[in-house]
Amino acid sequence: MTNKQLLELTVNGVHHEVITEPRRTLVDVLRHDLRLTGTHVGCEHGVCGACTVLIDGKPARACLTFAAQVENSEVRTVESLGSDGILTDLQQAFADHHGLQCGFCTPGFLMLAEGYLAENPDATKDEIREVVASNYCRCTGYQTIVEAIDACAEQRRCAGCLKP
Amino acid sequence: MTTVAPSHGEGTPGKFVGRSVARREDPRLLTGRGRFVDDISMPGMLHAQFVRSTVAAGSVTALDVSDVVGVDGVRAVFTASDLALKPIRAELSRPLEEFVPTDMPILSSDRVRYVGEPLALVVADDAYTVEDGLEAARVAYDTVVAVTSADQALTPGVPLVHDEAVNNTVVDVQMFATEGIDEIFDAAHTVVSVQSRTGRQNALPLETRGCIAYWDDRDEQLIIHICTQIPHQVRTVTAHCLGLDERQVRVIVPDMGGGFGQKCVVGREEIAVAAAALKLRRPVKWIEDRKDALTASFLAREQQYDVRAAFDADGHILGLDADVICDMGAYSCYPFTAGIEPLMAAAEMPGVYQVPAYRVRGRSIFSNKTPTAPYRGVSRPQYVMVMERLFERAARELGLDAVEIRRRNVITAFPYTGINNVTYDPGSYLEALDECEKALRDEGWYEFRERAEAEGRHVGIGYSCFSERTGYGSTAFAARKMKVVPGFDISEVRMDVSGTVSATTGTMNHGQSHETTMAQIVADRLRVQVEQVKIVQGDTERITYGFGSFASRSITIGGSAVSVAADKLGRKLCEIAAHLLETRSDNVELASGRVRQIDDHSKFVSYQDIADVAYLRAQLLPKGVDPGLSATASFDVFNDGTFSNATHGVVVELHEGTGKVEILRYFCVEDCGVAINPKVVEGQCRGGIAQGIAGALFEQVSYDDNGNPLCASFIDYKVPTACEIPEVGIHHLETPCLFTESGAKGAGEGGTIGAPAAVLNAVNDGLRRTGVELNNTPITPVAVQHALAKGIA
Numbered sequence: 001m002t003n004k005q006l007l008e009l010t011v012n013g014v015h016h017e018v019i020t021e022p023r024r025t026l027v028d029v030l031r032h033d034l035r036l037t038g039t040h041v042g043c044e045h046g047v048c049g050a051c052t053v054l055i056d057g058k059p060a061r062a063c064l065t066f067a068a069q070v071e072n073s074e075v076r077t078v079e080s081l082g083s084d085g086i087l088t089d090l091q092q093a094f095a096d097h098h099g100l101q102c103g104f105c106t107p108g109f110l111m112l113a114e115g116y117l118a119e120n121p122d123a124t125k126d127e128i129r130e131v132v133a134s135n136y137c138r139c140t141g142y143q144t145i146v147e148a149i150d151a152c153a154e155q156r157r158c159a160g161c162l163k164p
Numbered sequence: 165m166t167t168v169a170p171s172h173g174e175g176t177p178g179k180f181v182g183r184s185v186a187r188r189e190d191p192r193l194l195t196g197r198g199r200f201v202d203d204i205s206m207p208g209m210l211h212a213q214f215v216r217s218t219v220a221a222g223s224v225t226a227l228d229v230s231d232v233v234g235v236d237g238v239r240a241v242f243t244a245s246d247l248a249l250k251p252i253r254a255e256l257s258r259p260l261e262e263f264v265p266t267d268m269p270i271l272s273s274d275r276v277r278y279v280g281e282p283l284a285l286v287v288a289d290d291a292y293t294v295e296d297g298l299e300a301a302r303v304a305y306d307t308v309v310a311v312t313s314a315d316q317a318l319t320p321g322v323p324l325v326h327d328e329a330v331n332n333t334v335v336d337v338q339m340f341a342t343e344g345i346d347e348i349f350d351a352a353h354t355v356v357s358v359q360s361r362t363g364r365q366n367a368l369p370l371e372t373r374g375c376i377a378y379w380d381d382r383d384e385q386l387i388i389h390i391c392t393q394i395p396h397q398v399r400t401v402t403a404h405c406l407g408l409d410e411r412q413v414r415v416i417v418p419d420m421g422g423g424f425g426q427k428c429v430v431g432r433e434e435i436a437v438a439a440a441a442l443k444l445r446r447p448v449k450w451i452e453d454r455k456d457a458l459t460a461s462f463l464a465r466e467q468q469y470d471v472r473a474a475f476d477a478d479g480h481i482l483g484l485d486a487d488v489i490c491d492m493g494a495y496s497c498y499p500f501t502a503g504i505e506p507l508m509a510a511a512e513m514p515g516v517y518q519v520p521a522y523r524v525r526g527r528s529i530f531s532n533k534t535p536t537a538p539y540r541g542v543s544r545p546q547y548v549m550v551m552e553r554l555f556e557r558a559a560r561e562l563g564l565d566a567v568e569i570r571r572r573n574v575i576t577a578f579p580y581t582g583i584n585n586v587t588y589d590p591g592s593y594l595e596a597l598d599e600c601e602k603a604l605r606d607e608g609w610y611e612f613r614e615r616a617e618a619e620g621r622h623v624g625i626g627y628s629c630f631s632e633r634t635g636y637g638s639t640a641f642a643a644r645k646m647k648v649v650p651g652f653d654i655s656e657v658r659m660d661v662s663g664t665v666s667a668t669t670g671t672m673n674h675g676q677s678h679e680t681t682m683a684q685i686v687a688d689r690l691r692v693q694v695e696q697v698k699i700v701q702g703d704t705e706r707i708t709y710g711f712g713s714f715a716s717r718s719i720t721i722g723g724s725a726v727s728v729a730a731d732k733l734g735r736k737l738c739e740i741a742a743h744l745l746e747t748r749s750d751n752v753e754l755a756s757g758r759v760r761q762i763d764d765h766s767k768f769v770s771y772q773d774i775a776d777v778a779y780l781r782a783q784l785l786p787k788g789v790d791p792g793l794s795a796t797a798s799f800d801v802f803n804d805g806t807f808s809n810a811t812h813g814v815v816v817e818l819h820e821g822t823g824k825v826e827i828l829r830y831f832c833v834e835d836c837g838v839a840i841n842p843k844v845v846e847g848q849c850r851g852g853i854a855q856g857i858a859g860a861l862f863e864q865v866s867y868d869d870n871g872n873p874l875c876a877s878f879i880d881y882k883v884p885t886a887c888e889i890p891e892v893g894i895h896h897l898e899t900p901c902l903f904t905e906s907g908a909k910g911a912g913e914g915g916t917i918g919a920p921a922a923v924l925n926a927v928n929d930g931l932r933r934t935g936v937e938l939n940n941t942p943i944t945p946v947a948v949q950h951a952l953a954k955g956i957a
Contacts, residue, residue, distance in 0.1 A: 023292065042370045043877070095186060103421070140847060
């Protein structure tokens, strides 16, 4: 079955050309063709959310998305957060609140929160909890993930207040 | 030479134990730069998946893989006869009437014993074509009646899962049997009984199992990168099955996405993959998909209890009589065997209570279901639930308060040697109980329950009071009569030329933060910064030997081993420094990155200068001191281990319409001795509680009567999310362990152990006006709905 096609993808602001089968999922292209292994695969049926990435700014399951579907979109993965070893405020909040243990689900939660807070900067803690319920974590019991995202949102709001 | 005593003052420079130091693991995991098994790629790597049995019981009459090799991209297919591997055999040193040893083949060739049992291995160019290959395999079976429950397994005349295990019974032990126990029950004021069943669960690490195996000609080694909690045991079994020397196998464990026990046994799939890699002389990767992880990976927890307890009129327990049956599925797991669950339950069931008479029978049965592995808590979530139900029932029958009856029975004087011949080290059983009740009272939950009752709502308050044995040493495991006796740990602590430190541990982090907590311990011992210590684990070439991580042993035993090794290195630093300072070796001490003279702190040698001598100018070393700065030490526990303890308090509301159990408040008072890193302890506690709640209310692996698994995706296996798991309030007590190096007790499993009992008790309190009592988990909405409907009607 050599039914390959050339795809042009924009991931984390970088343009890539990938030759692949139409059936290849976005998460496999990200992980194994582009070697962006920060995005993880937990179930391949769209429930656990470990593969959550941003497609045009919105959280999406990369395991249920064919790479071919995002040719004209901007894809962002966990590798886009922070630079030169400096954590973003969201990543730092996860560290400060012990919002991760084994770290396998973490990139999914980070991208979920990154996309959600961008559109909902005034989210309440209850609303954040609802969104956190999109993904599975087996280690933390979720409380510290909710607290991390809430603290990050709060900090961003405060930073906004202080601006002249 | 100075060691840091546990009493060392808070805030003293170099003191890291006891502080919530930032995790060393976090930066890489938060930036997507961790390295999990599936992140590793090798040149020329092929991908494997398994043809698995689609029937639960019977024999394979035809396994036709001829079409598989014709599928585009498929490189090879292997059946049992192609690989000719020795089976995995897990054994106990017990007589046949107590334990029946059985084999688990790597690939099955004739008999099949569960749906999902691997029959053949397909290897292809990528993860897609291997799936194409699987579809071309044809298997025909002769089926027999599947054994799908313990009751059925024990029925005379049903087919045997293993021919050698009569009555499908693999373990049958009777223990303790206090003389006169029947008379005690006959004469007792009150006897209560509880029958309880717990559902089959999946430990469910979010990263499924997986490995990459390849032969390295230069090292003359089979190298396996694998997701396991027990690297050295994987090496032993792999070498055995493949007929290699242990030296010819190297097991490397990268970052792990959880384990919780599912990965503390040796799986058959990884060994088949290793054999295929040897045959093909190419790297072969296997990443278990979620369907296989849910149906064919090691499961856990399915047990049934029939237990009676005798009480006097004042609510003191007089005797405990228990029958425990564990459904272990189709095979015994290595190294623990199918004895792990009944032996744990039998040995430890009296728990935190002063039980004067005890009798127990513990059995494991085989069934045509996926095999089980120890899962976080191992039998303790179940027997604690049963014990806590017994006390609540007795309280009700005797008209006593549910907390008061516990107060009258918990162990308060330590050390305490129980009827189960176990000696409990000091804990805070009564204090934890009192604190937890006080917290719920102070927060007004008892008044809330009263008001809710007046409004016709169903609010319940429940507790669980328990301890958890951690730090099982060689003697404790030997007492279980394991043939492979885990217990000790060995650590090597090394200082390099630049004065920074590496410390090995045979334990295996899979989320518990060992890279941080063990570095805290070593940093304190050697008076360096945490950042200057790198913890090394998960590589059989770099670690002398180890038993990995399970049974909350890492900090108690592994943490003690790194302490002892660090101290030994500290002594060498002192010896060299004393020589260089031309003073007595008892006149020097370690002090933040240097060794100084005790009588004159202005005289010191920096670690770098000592390292410089130890490695680069060895002619300056004192006579008889070996070059280099490395120390190896081991640690073992030669008593019954150390007991963490806790009380959990839960408030629930039961909803009539939906049968939903809503957790309004969850409070935990826990004591794990010295908390090396309080934030990490709280994380273990909350995460453990979440898994306990999952078992109490949501998760169950079901099978139909033919042994077909009914949970092949997350649609059917109900994993709780942030909307189901409540916030957990935590209060710490600290009763230091007297014989671990840091005073720490294990903290990994307590949350999971206490949660089901507390939740179940709260639910039953919520049902108190209905006359219905629930004793099985998961507590389904249907069960709650029926109970409420019955009570209202």
